[in-house]
Amino acid sequence: MVAHTVQAFRALGERIARLALVVAPDDQAIGEALPDFPRAFSGERLLRVGGASRAATVRNGLQALRMQEGAQPRDWVLVHDAARCLVQPAQIEALISACEHDAVGGLLALPLADTLKCASPEGRVAATLARADKWLAQTPQMFRIGTLLDALERTGERVNDEASAIEALGLAPRLVPGSSQNFKVTYPEDFAWAEALLRSRC
Numbered sequence: 001m002v003a004h005t006v007q008a009f010r011a012l013g014e015r016i017a018r019l020a021l022v023v024a025p026d027d028q029a030i031g032e033a034l035p036d037f038p039r040a041f042s043g044e045r046l047l048r049v050g051g052a053s054r055a056a057t058v059r060n061g062l063q064a065l066r067m068q069e070g071a072q073p074r075d076w077v078l079v080h081d082a083a084r085c086l087v088q089p090a091q092i093e094a095l096i097s098a099c100e101h102d103a104v105g106g107l108l109a110l111p112l113a114d115t116l117k118c119a120s121p122e123g124r125v126a127a128t129l130a131r132a133d134k135w136l137a138q139t140p141q142m143f144r145i146g147t148l149l150d151a152l153e154r155t156g157e158r159v160n161d162e163a164s165a166i167e168a169l170g171l172a173p174r175l176v177p178g179s180s181q182n183f184k185v186t187y188p189e190d191f192a193w194a195e196a197l198l199r200s201r202c
Contacts, residue, residue, distance in 0.1 A: 001085040001185060002033050004198065009080070010041070011089040015096065016078075018043040018069065022061035024050040045069060054081075055159055059152040062145055073146025076100065079162050080140040083184045086197055087140070091179055095142055098176045105143035106174030107163045108182065109135040137161055138178045147171075 002021070009019050021037060023030050025048045030037070038044035047068075049060040058079055065071040078095070080087065091108060099106045112134035120126040141162040143151075151165035159165045163173045185194050 107141035108178035
């Protein structure tokens with residue numbers, strides 16, 4: 001999954017100045033999954049600063065980019081979850097193009113197609129929500145490094161994604177239409193769907 005994810009970003013070439021993979025300090029499996037990382041091109045970095053949560057991992061990765069790699073607060077960063085290994089270069093490019101001149105930044109997202117229900121403690125429907133303005137958040141999510149780092153330091157572990165941290169600052173990220181194929185591999189059956197989609201692209 002990591003290899004497929006990295007390949008999608010590599011395909012953008014010089015559009016991305018640096019590709020950093022953030023892993024746990026004791027991660028030994030990454031060498032087997034990506035034996036050519038970070039040697040594939042000079043802009044790749046392997047950062048062993050992962051934390052106990054997604055928010056901590058992203059925050060540590062951003063701090064490493066600032067302190068070790070010379071990234072500047074106004075530089076853009078795209079944060080992506082390797083569990084979304086089906087993202088395609090065209091989707092990443094669409095996000096960059098939509099956000100590179102935006103005052104805030106944004107994220108790939110998908111308009112909600114299904115009816116949305118709220119559950120009661122007893123496991124019954126408590127309410128049906130209007131779906132017209134509902135979106136499913138995806139990644140990558142693209143923000144200025146300084147703004148995102150400040151947002152994550154303020155919100156701590158209580159956010160689900162980078163956009164939520166940005167929202168906590170009172171800012172409104174841009175929603176950029178994504179794809180239903182950019183789903184997060186989470187449940188056992190997702191692996192079969194992901195494999196079938198990858199095979200169909202060959």
